Amino acid sequence: MKKLSTIVAGAAVGLLALTACGQEGTPEVGGEGEGQAEAPEYTVAEDVDLSDSETWEAANSAGTLKVGVKMDQPGLGNTEPGSDTPAGFDIEIAKITAAALGFAPDQIEWVETVSANREPFLQQGNVDLVVATYTINDERKKVVDFAGPYYVAGQDLLVAADSDIAGPDDLAGSTVCSVDGSTPAQNITDEYPDAELVTYDTYSKCVTDLQSGSVDAVTTDDAILRGYAAQYEGEFKVAGEPFTEEPYGIGMPKDDQALRDAVNDALEASMEDGTWTEAFEYTLGDASEVEQPTVDRY
């Protein structure tokens, strides 16, 4: 029996070491920390009637709104180990939208979506809305509709605090890390071929490499990098020169004009009455220098 418990303990230590590897560098996001603002609450609209919208009808009669979100993007949509609900700016936007459509936060069913399944999930009705760092582009508009944008992200660089790299033009000859196949990674290959690109499947591996000095910079949308910079204060900084524009939109099934108008109205209202700013400051930090985007009703 003693032997068995030794083995179990050994295995547990091994597992801990492994999980430490995988999760290292995931910044704390959400309201657990001391001194952070209270989670914002949104007024749930009553007597919403969107009977012109098939998606809304179905969700309303089921009593739940299924929202596709990312669960591995710190600051935007991220599920902490041990937690079963995601947190981040995307999540707050989803709650704002849901509230305007008449769904309380506990009526939202969070569905994890990754880049490869957002369009299929919307087309097949597995989710009603997608709020998942979803860049609006023309190819995607062919199969899904977008409300928003609710935020314009830009590709930026996370570097060591004492690094000389101030922008993408300083990248020549240095190694820069991103996620395999992502748009930021493709931008580096296409626009900055003098930089050497390293790709992994998650940003936390990139951050581990940045810590050990194996890479000189990590690149992706600035919102995600801010989360890491906040966690490793004094160690990392965001270069602060965004060099692309990624308008994040809320994806929804195609040709549901009533729903799209309602979501666009909700986003505009939230930007006007300050809930947008509240959500931003709760999740991503100081919003004073951040410009609110204009909703594009294409």
Add this chain to the structure above:
Amino acid sequence: MNTLIQTFLSGTWGTLSLFGVTLIGCLIGGTLLAAMRVSPIPVLRGASAAYVNVVRNTPLTLVMFFCVFGLPYLDIRFGSTAAMNSFVLANIALIAYTSCFVAETLRSGIATVPVGQAEAARAIGLSFTQVLSFIVLPQAFRTVLPPLGSVIIAMLKNTSIASAFNNRELISAMRGAIEVRGDIVIPLLLATALVYLALALVIGRVFDLLERKLVILR
């Protein structure tokens, strides 16, 4: 459309380079492990058995984790660029893992060679290495061609794990293509599956040919 084909072609090339290097490496590694396993020296037998049992029973993702993030901690690096380094490390992981399966397959082939042959070879004065390389292994390889084909095809598909560790191959190509063409996700997934299928069918065909020419039926 052209850029998509370009993406997939360079992805296929990435997969094939990983496959090629690992193929050679795992055949050599597997043969060595199998030879150790049947050698007259107990230490070698034990070492081979222990290695096979540990590595074969570890998920490949973990083996790759150890190679890609563990070896650099020991200051083991290859090549001057990060891409070269990752390519070599991924190959080491794939070879370390696949060798176990090659070794076990080969061992089953060695068992089919009648003991009398090895004894006869010893009796005319051949050393252990000579018995193995001239008498036993050639016959063993020819016997196990069909299962060896399955091991090699499994290895081809296992190269996809390298995409998570800074190697550009088919899965990376697929991810990249999906990122730019969100309107045709399912066709892109099917296309990727088709490329793997085509590559695997070619390998299967090669092994069929080898089998027809070489296999020994007892």
